[in-house]
Amino acid sequence: MYRAEEDYLKLIYELSVEQNKPLIKNNEIAEAFGYTDQSVNEMVKKLVNKKLVKFEPYKGVSLTEKGNEEAIRMIRAHRIWEVFLTKELKISWQDVHEDAEKLEHASSEALIEKLYKYLGNPEYCQHGNPIPDINGNIKEIATLTLAETNEGDTFMIKRVLDHKELLKYLDERGIHLEMELKVVKKDSFNGYLKVEVDGKVLPITERVSHMLFGIKHQ
Structure with missing residues (x-):
């Protein structure tokens, strides 16, 4: 899977959780990324073909079971790395995102689980976002x-x-x-x-x- 595709899955998941709604409109994705509607429509078609998202005309997109699993895996890795980088290496919460973004794509699930246990099974990252557990469950999110x-x-x-x-x-x-x-x-x-x-x-x-x-x- 390409990194751009992974970023789309993460965003759809995050918007869905934050807004507590099952469908996310393409223009919401375009606004969040700063992309054109056309480029978003093209990527959504690719993700539909890969059975990672479902698209309902005039309503929006949602993650399939496969897409949801991929999104949770990446978000979990990203937020665990954010906790590690800020807590252990004292990197500012301003600067931690880009490094965590790179590390999430380069980490095995075994490494992420070891980090998670090493950090004491954190429930939230440094920005207050919930960290999914191994089964994809999350704590309450402030909205x-x-x-x-x-x-x-x-x-x-x-x-x-x-x-x-x-x-x-x-x-x-x-x-x-x-x-x-x-x-x-x-x-x-x-x-x-x-x-x-x-x-x-x-x-x-x-x-x-x-x-x-x-x-x-x-």
Whole structure:
């Protein structure tokens, strides 16, 4: 299987899990990758021919059993490597993605299982994404965004999107997983909100607020 095909399977799996819906539209895939609709349509046809995805006209695509197994295998390897690289080699969560991407494609399943046990059977990667177990089961995934909170809510960050610029943005402001933010003000017109963190009030752009996931308390 080509690496590009593997990346499609992973994305379809991730979007399906994150959005809790069985079908992912081609334009969602195109938007996530930054590809044209035509290139996505062509790749989907290839994956259908290989019996890795199923396509329903005007509805979207879903993984076949074979495609789902492949996606889980790669995502499991990727996230285990992310934990290892950040925990053991102290590589920043900003920089870990590309190395984990290369290592996931070069690792045997036996090596991944040894790493998994060595790390203490981690349930989540450094970005808060659940790591599938050997049977493909995952722990609960945070889907509520900071953007969906109201003024006065307290929001605990449980997951962030794995985008380098976002992670840099968070690091510069000292924001990390398991941190509680109190929503002080929401200004939809100007596209930002203000949160209180450790006694300090910080502005967060509306775009970033859609990339932080967690749980809230009123």
